[in-house]
Amino acid sequence: MSKITVPIGPQHPLLKEPLAFSLTMEGEHVIESSMRIGYVHRGIERLSQERTYVQNVHLFERVCGICSHVHTTTFCQGVEALLELEVPPRGLYLRALLCELERIHSHMLWLGVQARNIGFDTIFMYAWRDREIVLDIMENLSGGRVSHAVNIIGGVRIDLTPEHHDMILKQLDILEPQIEALLGVVENERSFQARTRNIGVLSLEQIRRYCVVGPVARASGLDMDIRRDAPYPPYDQLRFRVPVRYEGDAWARTMVRILEMVESVHLCRQLLTDLPDGPTSVRAKRRVPPGEVVSRAEAPRGEVIYYIRSDGSDKPARVKVRTPTLTNLITLPDQLQNISMADVSVILSGVDLCIACADR
Amino acid sequence: MSRLLTQIYLFEEIFATLQLAFPNEEFSVQGKPIDDTFLILAPEMVRPVVELLMEKFDVYHLSTITGDDTGNGVRLLYHFWSGYGITLSTLLPYDNLSVPTLTGLIPGAAFYEREVHEMLGVTFEGLDTPGPMFLPDDWEDGAGPVRYPLRQNANEKS
Numbered sequence: 132m133s134k135i136t137v138p139i140g141p142q143h144p145l146l147k148e149p150l151a152f153s154l155t156m157e158g159e160h161v162i163e164s165s166m167r168i169g170y171v172h173r174g175i176e177r178l179s180q181e182r183t184y185v186q187n188v189h190l191f192e193r194v195c196g197i198c199s200h201v202h203t204t205t206f207c208q209g210v211e212a213l214l215e216l217e218v219p220p221r222g223l224y225l226r227a228l229l230c231e232l233e234r235i236h237s238h239m240l241w242l243g244v245q246a247r248n249i250g251f252d253t254i255f256m257y258a259w260r261d262r263e264i265v266l267d268i269m270e271n272l273s274g275g276r277v278s279h280a281v282n283i284i285g286g287v288r289i290d291l292t293p294e295h296h297d298m299i300l301k302q303l304d305i306l307e308p309q310i311e312a313l314l315g316v317v318e319n320e321r322s323f324q325a326r327t328r329n330i331g332v333l334s335l336e337q338i339r340r341y342c343v344v345g346p347v348a349r350a351s352g353l354d355m356d357i358r359r360d361a362p363y364p365p366y367d368q369l370r371f372r373v374p375v376r377y378e379g380d381a382w383a384r385t386m387v388r389i390l391e392m393v394e395s396v397h398l399c400r401q402l403l404t405d406l407p408d409g410p411t412s413v414r415a416k417r418r419v420p421p422g423e424v425v426s427r428a429e430a431p432r433g434e435v436i437y438y439i440r441s442d443g444s445d446k447p448a449r450v451k452v453r454t455p456t457l458t459n460l461i462t463l464p465d466q467l468q469n470i471s472m473a474d475v476s477v478i479l480s481g482v483d484l485c486i487a488c489a490d491r
Numbered sequence: 492m493s494r495l496l497t498q499i500y501l502f503e504e505i506f507a508t509l510q511l512a513f514p515n516e517e518f519s520v521q522g523k524p525i526d527d528t529f530l531i532l533a534p535e536m537v538r539p540v541v542e543l544l545m546e547k548f549d550v551y552h553l554s555t556i557t558g559d560d561t562g563n564g565v566r567l568l569y570h571f572w573s574g575y576g577i578t579l580s581t582l583l584p585y586d587n588l589s590v591p592t593l594t595g596l597i598p599g600a601a602f603y604e605r606e607v608h609e610m611l612g613v614t615f616e617g618l619d620t621p622g623p624m625f626l627p628d629d630w631e632d633g634a635g636p637v638r639y640p641l642r643q644n645a646n647e648k649s
Contacts, residue, residue, distance in 0.1 A: 169625040213524065422523075424523055425523060427572070457602055461602050491625075
């Protein structure tokens with residue numbers, strides 16, 4: 132059979148973000164593929180050198196449109212280490228609370244997209260309905276559904292009132308059974324399994340060779356989570372499990388993410404129950420003493436790392452951002468090999484791509 | 492044992508192993524805030540040291556490579572992670588911006604090396620660079636306002 136090359140993208144119905152693929156096909160089968168990213172490269176690393184640290188917090192909030200809070204958390208954590216600032220525990224707990232809410236929001240959104248690509252629209256509807264619960268909580272806390280602008284260097288700008296406290300606990304009680312219901316569907320529903328089992332399998336060996344991070348790595352048996360392995364405060368004081376599966380396929384990735392949502396709900400309850408009293412932020416100097424720091428955090432998609440070098444002025448000399456999607460993208464040509472055309476969408480969404488993150 | 496102590500012991504062991512394996516080379520170690528330690532070495536030592544770290548200490552996770560134009564050369568920082576941050580730091584002089592690729596050992600390094608290559612003009616010997624990654628397709632033909640966007644003199648077109 133003769134080979135044909137099918138271009139997909141940069142604009143296409145699979146993802147809302149631009150990413151171009153070129154699939155070499157033989158009939159219905161994809162033989163190999165190549166990809167091109169960079170359509171939403173905004174030069175954020177260069178921009179950050181022209182802005183002060185205070186302005187940069189808002190710039191890095193815009194690296195990602197889903198996990199915006201974890202980016203500012205990682206950046207602020209790095210700058211605070213350079214300033215040798217001690218952030219009040221209440222500020223750290225509120226930071227982590229938003230991180231965990233954001234993780235639920237991100238995984239819910241992903242689950243909807245994945246179900247939609249499989250053709251299972253019922254899960255899509257339920258997942259996106261339940262995601263509204265989390266978005267409402269975040270809107271109540273910060274005023275924003277996705278861009279919260281909560282982090283400042285030295286802590287957080289919001290505080291939790293007793294009404295917030297009760298409202299969040301009540302909403303979490305509604306959310307938890309919904310997540311467990313979704314878990315039951317993914318675990319037992321045969322049509323869901325038929326579309327995701329043994330699709331896009333990555334072995335542990337491949338995961339290690341490509342330095343893959345996050346739920347994709349954990350679905351292939353790599354037990355790695357920055358929150359547990361290099362606990363940045365307040366995660367050193369929290370108890371939680373890190374779900375790991377060993378199948379390495381699109382189904383295992385779904386399971387890992389849903390189990391992570393359950394853990395995140397537990398974490399939110401812990402954070403609210405143990406929430407310390409006191410101030411939420413301390414005053415930070417505008418000029419940062421010379422030095423360099425590597426700051427890591429666990430975003431919903433995996434390890435995010437910031438390298439910050441200061442030359443003593445009020446603007447950073449260099450900030451390097453590496454988002455988890457960039458790392459996970461490199462596995463796609465391996466996954467899009469010797470598969471059926473119909474599985475391309477399941478594989479692409481299974482990795483949970485955030486192209487704006489990867490391009491920066 | 493506390494995390495900090497474990498890290499100090501691990502680094503003493505790594506440092507001793509490196510000096511034993513490469514007695515004629517100079518290494519230095521700098522502790523950084525948030526669990527990271529920098530190991531400063533010569534550009535030609537990066538590949539053999541990574542090989543040794545992978546073999547003896549099971550350090551396989553390369554988080555990223557940072558290219559940083561400091562004004563007296565381009566610094567390359569290889570951020571490894573193995574429960575603790577281990578960063579290999581090396582300085583390339585402007586007249587020889589070239590270093591062997593790590594993709595033979597760690598295929599996942601390809602994206603990071605391609606990014607440093609197009610943003611700072613560092614050549615990774617042996618790296619396959621099929622066109623630009625983040626920059627537009629016609630950037631290398633001189634269509635862009637600057638050749639290497641992250642160079643300090645990026646605004647003076649050379």
